[in-house]
Amino acid sequence: MDRVERFTNHQSVSSQYELLDEMMDCYGQAIQQLVYTYVKDYATAEDLTQEIFIKAFKKLHTFRHQASVKTWLFRIAMNHCKDYLKSWHYRQIVLDNDFVHNTIANEVQIEQRFMQQSEEKRLANAVLKLPLAYREVVYLYYYEEWTTREISQMTQKNENTIKTRLNRARKLIKNLLSAGGERMNDPLMNVKHAFDKTVFERVQFTENQKKKTLIQVDPLKQKKIEIMILQTLYDSTKTGFAILNDLKKRIGKEDFQNNEGSVYILLHQLESKRYIQSQWEDNKGAKIKYYHIENKGRKRLVEIENEEGNKTSFRLDWEGGLRG
Structure with missing residues (x-):
């Protein structure tokens, strides 16, 4: 990881290729987990993660050491995910499928399934149901353990705005989980454990994905x-x-x-x-x-x-x- 953090934009193409290999070893899993919190689909998260590393490879010359490599990659990933969520494919294909699925199950069935889930599963699903603006800061603050100041710099939002979003997210999650009997001062304190034990068990950045990405560059x-x-x-x-x-x-x-x-x-x-x-x-x-x-x-x-x-x-x- 030290070599990745020290890389410069004066590398040969072959050296940049090796750096991409190392970046994927160091951050592939973290990027794919981040991507999943945006798109909430395993196959799509895999595809977008490969696209993000290819984009990062093409942008190596823009890295100025003003942030860590991980922060730089996260910024590329977050912007790429937001572009995807605005895309025609997501709006026309993914949202249409969600509408069909939601019309089949009524609200009572959804509530019953939610009550039957484990505490970790309820918490992870509750976070994923948050509006994107809240979900994003919750993940960065509780899972990645970034400070509100770091999140403010990453998202280019005022730090007070970040704090407000966190407070609103806590209230929303507390209201949602109260039906399941949970009582806690901060309902989000176990987010990292909840995600690792549930949704992230299926989020794996594989060697095959890495090979496919390297072939592209x-x-x-x-x-x-x-x-x-x-x-x-x-x-x-x-x-x-x-x-x-x-x-x-x-x-x-x-x-x-x-x-x-x-x-x-x-x-x-x-x-x-x-x-x-x-x-x-x-x-x-x-x-x-x-x-x-x-x-x-x-x-x-x-x-x-x-x-x-x-x-x-x-x-x-x-x-x-x-x-x-």
Whole structure:
């Protein structure tokens, strides 16, 4: 874990691959448990956990050591889960299934099943029934044992708001559990034990999940894709989105989608470099010694210097046209 905590954004692709492997060993279980508290479905939690680690791999260069690796991963995971809960798939498929299920069982049956559950199961289920805003802070405070200040920084909510949500969650849980005869000052004090003994017994980040995730970001595969991009670029007389269509055919739709961010970045750089070199050599008669590209939306600000020390700058649009 020490190596994971010390990692920098100046690693080679293969080193980043090894770091991802170690991150999954250290935090895979914790991330999948967190994800489950959002989506409340075992299969979905597995899929989203893999997506989160792939996203983290692609964002390694953004890590600035302003927080621990675990905190950084949790922030990525929480945002990813919230995006999923807003998605069309969740709203149309998952919620429709819940509606059908809930219309079959009446309120009396639900209450009877709840009363028959163990104390741990009742507490865990009660927490999972809380509104997301309350459920989130309860899990981070009682299970992960974060302070209200740390939760405030993570969620970017005022610390008083976090304390208010915790108090309201306690009242809601106390009212729900009072029917089962529980009497306690803080009904949430046993959340960690309750989750470990019930719902988390089936939440397991497996070696198979890890392997599937690593295959998605295999450095050798990435290198092959980069070579294909380079070859396609220099073989083709096309520009812009026409090249992207060629790439999709050459590397396959799935690999293209899995590596779309890398494809666009490398394509921008290679296409710009090729275009800049041709323009500069035609106009100045000397090869480029230095160039810098800064993305500005669909435009790129380019600064170049040739071997004779001449400098210039201009804007380059996606299709390769010069702008002043």
